[in-house]
Amino acid sequence: MSLALEDRLAITELISLHGHLVDEGSLDRLEELFTADVVYDLTDFGGESLTGITAFRDAAWARGEGNPVAHHVTNIVVTVAPDGRVEARSKGLGVLADGSCGSVTYHDTVVRTAEGWRISRRRVSPRRAPLGGKAASG
Numbered sequence: 119m120s121l122a123l124e125d126r127l128a129i130t131e132l133i134s135l136h137g138h139l140v141d142e143g144s145l146d147r148l149e150e151l152f153t154a155d156v157v158y159d160l161t162d163f164g165g166e167s168l169t170g171i172t173a174f175r176d177a178a179w180a181r182g183e184g185n186p187v188a189h190h191v192t193n194i195v196v197t198v199a200p201d202g203r204v205e206a207r208s209k210g211l212g213v214l215a216d217g218s219c220g221s222v223t224y225h226d227t228v229v230r231t232a233e234g235w236r237i238s239r240r241r242v243s244p245r246r247a248p249l250g251g252k253a254a255s256g
Contacts, residue, residue, distance in 0.1 A: 119198050128235050129228050130194050133208055136237075137189030145175045152237050153229060159241040186212035191224070204228045210242075221245035 121129075132151060139147050148171045152158075158168040168174050178185060194208040206226040213219045227239040 119202050121196065121198060121204065125230075125235070126196050129196050129204070129206055132228065132235050132237065133194055133206055133224070133226065134191055137191055137210075140178065140185070141188055145178055148175055149233075152240075153231065156237060157239045159239070162241065162243040183215065187215050188213040196228075204230075209245075 136151055139145070139151065152171050152174070155170055156174065158174045161167055168177055188211075190211040190213070192209050192211075194206060196204065196206045198204055204227070206224075206228055208224045208226070210222040210224055211219055212222065222245060223243045225241040225243065226237050228235050229238045
C-alpha cells in the first residue's frame with residue numbers, strides 16, 4: 119500500500135498541529151489530533167502510558183507550569199508498515215519556561231477516520247545521548 123501525496127501532507131499537518139494546540143492550551147480540541155482511545159506512551163520518561171483523550175488532557179492540566187511553553191516538531195517521516203499500518207516518526211524540541219530545552223522522538227501510528235487522519239498511538243522517547251547512544255568503534 120502506498121499513500122497519496124494528499125494523505126502524507128494531511129498527516130504531516132496533523133503532527134504539526136499538536137504543538138500549536140498544546141502550547142496555546144487548546145486542550146478542548148485534542149479530538150482533532152487523536153482517536154478517542156489514543157494510547158500516549160510516556161514510559162520512556164519513567165511515566166505511564168495514558169489511554170484516551172481525557173487521560174492525556176487531565177495529565178497535561180495536572181502538569182500545569184511544568185509543561186513546555188513551546189513544542190517544535192520537525193523531520194517528519196511517514197511510512198506504511200508491511201501490515202498496512204501507517205506510521206510516522208518525527209523529532210520534537212520542547213522549550214521550558216526557564217529556557218532549557220529537550221529533544222524527543224515521536225513514534226506515531228496514524229489511522230484514517232471519518233473526520234480525517236488521527237493519531238491512535240504515540241510513544242515519546244527522550245533523546246539523551248548523541249549518535250543514538252552508540253559508542254564509537256575504533
